Structure formats: structure tokens, C-alpha cells
Amino acid sequence: MLEKIRKGIEYIYPHIVEIRRKFHKHPELKLQEYKTAELVQKELTRAGWKTHPNYANTTAVIGLFEGKKDGPVRAFRADMDALPIKEDTGLQYSSEVEGVMHACGHDFHTSILLGLAYLLNRERDQLAGRVILVFQPGEEGGFGARILTDAGLIKDFGIEYIIGQHLHTDTHLGTVEYRRGIMSANSDRFRITITGQGGHASRPHEAIDPIAIASHIYISLCTIHSRETSPLNPTVITVASINAGTASNVIPDLAVMKGTVRTLGEENRDFTLKRIKDVAEQIARTFRGTADVKISDGYPSVVNDDTITEKVIEAVSLYLGRKNLVEMKQPSMGGEDFSYYLKKVPGSIYRIGVGPSSSLHCSKFAPNEEALKIGMGINSTIALLLS
Numbered sequence: 001m002l003e004k005i006r007k008g009i010e011y012i013y014p015h016i017v018e019i020r021r022k023f024h025k026h027p028e029l030k031l032q033e034y035k036t037a038e039l040v041q042k043e044l045t046r047a048g049w050k051t052h053p054n055y056a057n058t059t060a061v062i063g064l065f066e067g068k069k070d071g072p073v074r075a076f077r078a079d080m081d082a083l084p085i086k087e088d089t090g091l092q093y094s095s096e097v098e099g100v101m102h103a104c105g106h107d108f109h110t111s112i113l114l115g116l117a118y119l120l121n122r123e124r125d126q127l128a129g130r131v132i133l134v135f136q137p138g139e140e141g142g143f144g145a146r147i148l149t150d151a152g153l154i155k156d157f158g159i160e161y162i163i164g165q166h167l168h169t170d171t172h173l174g175t176v177e178y179r180r181g182i183m184s185a186n187s188d189r190f191r192i193t194i195t196g197q198g199g200h201a202s203r204p205h206e207a208i209d210p211i212a213i214a215s216h217i218y219i220s221l222c223t224i225h226s227r228e229t230s231p232l233n234p235t236v237i238t239v240a241s242i243n244a245g246t247a248s249n250v251i252p253d254l255a256v257m258k259g260t261v262r263t264l265g266e267e268n269r270d271f272t273l274k275r276i277k278d279v280a281e282q283i284a285r286t287f288r289g290t291a292d293v294k295i296s297d298g299y300p301s302v303v304n305d306d307t308i309t310e311k312v313i314e315a316v317s318l319y320l321g322r323k324n325l326v327e328m329k330q331p332s333m334g335g336e337d338f339s340y341y342l343k344k345v346p347g348s349i350y351r352i353g354v355g356p357s358s359s360l361h362c363s364k365f366a367p368n369e370e371a372l373k374i375g376m377g378i379n380s381t382i383a384l385l386l387s
Contacts, residue, residue: 001126002318005380008119009373016115016376017369019043021093023107027082027100030142033059036080040110040135047117048124049133056151058144063113063133064157065120071129071387075162075347076116076379077338078109079139088363103365105167105354110135112165112375119380128387132157143299145340154344161308163382164338164349165375169360171326171353173368176316176378178350179328180309185234185262186269187298187335192217192257192280196289201249210255211244213287217257218242220279228275235272236262236333262333264301299335305346312350315381320374326353350378 019039028036037059044051044063052062059080087094087101095101113133120127134153138144153159171177194214199207218239225235237259244255261276263269277293284291316325328351338349352374354367 001384002381004123005119005319005377005384008122009115009376009380012115012118013373016111016372019114020107020111020369020372023110024102025093025096027095027097027102027107029084029100030081030138030140031058031144033080033137036110037061037135040080040114043114044117044133047114048121049117055153056148058147059137060144060148061135062153062157063117063135065117065127065131067127067129067131068125069128072160073130073132073158074383074387075132075134075157075159076113077134077136077162077164077341078113079106079136079144080110081106081138081140081142081144083140083361085361085363089366091366101363103362104140104360105367106139108167108367108371108375109165112372112379115372115376116379116383119376120383123384126384130158131383132159134162139337143337145337149340149344154341159345161305162341162345162347163308163312163379164347165379166336166349166351167354167360167367167371168351169355169357169367171351172355173353173370174320174374175324175326175353176320176350176374177326177328177353178309178312178316178348179331180304180306182264182301182331183304183328183349184302184331184336184339185264185333186301188261188269188273189296189298190259190261190276191294191296193292194255194257194284194289195292196251196253196255198253199251201251204251207251208288209251210253210289211251213284213289213291214242214244214255214257216287217280217283217291220283221276224272224275224279229268229272233268234262234264234333235268237272237276260298262335264331299337300339300343302336302339302349303342304348305342308346308348311382311386312348312378315378315386318385319377319381
């Protein structure tokens, strides 16, 4: 069967590359993946799959395929959205949408699952159970996975476990990373609106300077993770935006700070978010201003299931060889909404190495398309040999 999978991948690969380049050329932002979804549905239908477009009143497309043998119901997920980044790769199939680019590999993820659809159609007689393909919108901050799971995706399709994949630039092409248990951080956002009192730059004593208050808040936030949380329990607080004022000689009324918080574990998450609020409010009060702190809950940690992760390990060992399997030693502090599926059903997400390459979310991100074969091979091995 492994040899049949490899031959099938070689046969379908040129078409999957063509599809991937179409996705790359016409990227769409979170929850706006209309043309992407249209192409996904067209290809699934061509591959003999039943489709459920516009699931949960979104651009999501759900594919369903029945094998000839009894078996479990398992799902594979791909995210479809691009990022608001201007591409600078020089590729012949570079983005034609100004300021939008597939800089996180979602064009690869979507194409890998379409390749899986074609491969399983070729081997339907050998397929046990049912396979569900989840083409998800809005991973890049759109909470797409939460929307689908809240709408009843798992129950509607009877999903028993789910597999995801993601490109990764820190490991070499031809290798695959896995991790048991916690794989990614909680990822939350905050917005701090500081209100002072405007005035003339020559008479600062008559004003309450929100920029000065913001500066003190910024320095103090940096000490939360360095002095108030354990160095053995990773915490990352990043203020990524501070906006205030429009003129060089006017002290403004307001300053706005925005940032993210990455934590591992719920206890540390709750503590850190509370301290951000306390610190900002108290410092602003000290300097006669006020701080309004809004916390936006982000993606929770991805926690891979041990049993399903073993399926990934076995699939990689069979398809690529054990030497190409790399254990991820530490969790990532990045966020990933695959976590919402894992709150409902066991599953695991693995990383496909594409290094050396420019970083994810970079305008020069241009991974080797051979990674498509790896994703198709691993997922096909799981579906056909490890059901």
C-alpha cells in the first residue's frame, strides 16, 4: 500500500502544484475565502467526494468520503486564509491581490488535503470507515475553528478524531516534527486606553500626559513575566502598538496600547491577565490619569492527544522513515486555533519541515513545493493504514 500511495502522489502531484499556485496567486483574508472555497468544492466534487459548502454560514467547505470497509470516522483539517502582507518573493505566481499573501502556508495545507481527497478516491476499496475533510476559514485571528465546533461540526459528522498539519521553517525539508501534550501557548490580546488631559507642550504641568503614563505602564508590564511569574513557566507579554497624539507641540488626551499575551497553563494565564489590568490601572491612577483595560480571549493551548500522536509518529516512520521524525522538545509560544477541535475530540497536529526558508508571516516566505508530497503521504498513510 505504501508503494501505491507513493505512485499515486507522483501521479497527482503536478495537479496539486497547479492548484496550490492558484491559491497562492489569489489569496483571501480571514472569513473572506470565497474563491478559495469555490475552488475547493470544485476539486472535491471532481475527486468524487460529497461536499457541504458554507458550513456554519461561513466559507467553510466540509468534504465527506465513505470507504468500502467498516471503520472509524476521522477528520483532517486545513486552514484556507491568507495574511495582510505584501508579497516580496519574485515568484511567477506571486499574489495578485495587493497587500495580501499566503505567508503562513495555508495554500499548502489546503492543497495537501485536496491531494488526499484524490488519493483516497483511487484507493476507495482499501479505505475503512469515513473520512471528513475540514477546509476551515479564519485561522489567522478569525476563530474559524471555534465557529465550526460551536456550530456542531464534531457531532454533525460523527468525528472520532482529527489530524492537522502546519509548515515549519525551523526544521529541514523531509523531516516532520511531532509533540505529545501541550504544543502551543494560550494567545490572548489586550487593549489599554489611557486617558489624561491634553495641553500645550510648553506647559506640561497643566496637563496629564497619557504618553508618559503609557511609558511607565510599558516598562512595568515587562516586569510581570521577569519578576512575577516563574521562569520555568513561560510567559510572553508584547506591546506591539502605542498610538497617541498628532502634533509635536500638543500633549494629547489619549494614548492607546495594544499587545498580546502568550502563556502556558490556565493558572498562569489567569494570573498574568489579571496583573496586566491591575498594573495599568494603578500606574495610570498614580499619575492622575485612568486606564481602561480590555482583554480579548484568544486561542487556547493546543494539547495533542497521546494516542493520536502515536498514529502520526507511526505514519511518518512508515512513509519517511524514523530518521526523519523529530520530537518537538518545548511547546511553541505561538497560537493555533486547532485547539478548539481538541477541546471536543482527540487529535494531533504535526509540523512539516520546509527549512531552510524565510520565516512564517514573512513577505519572502516561499517554501519548497516538495512539502506537498510529505503532507499527502503522511495523511494518506494515516487514513489507509492506521485507521
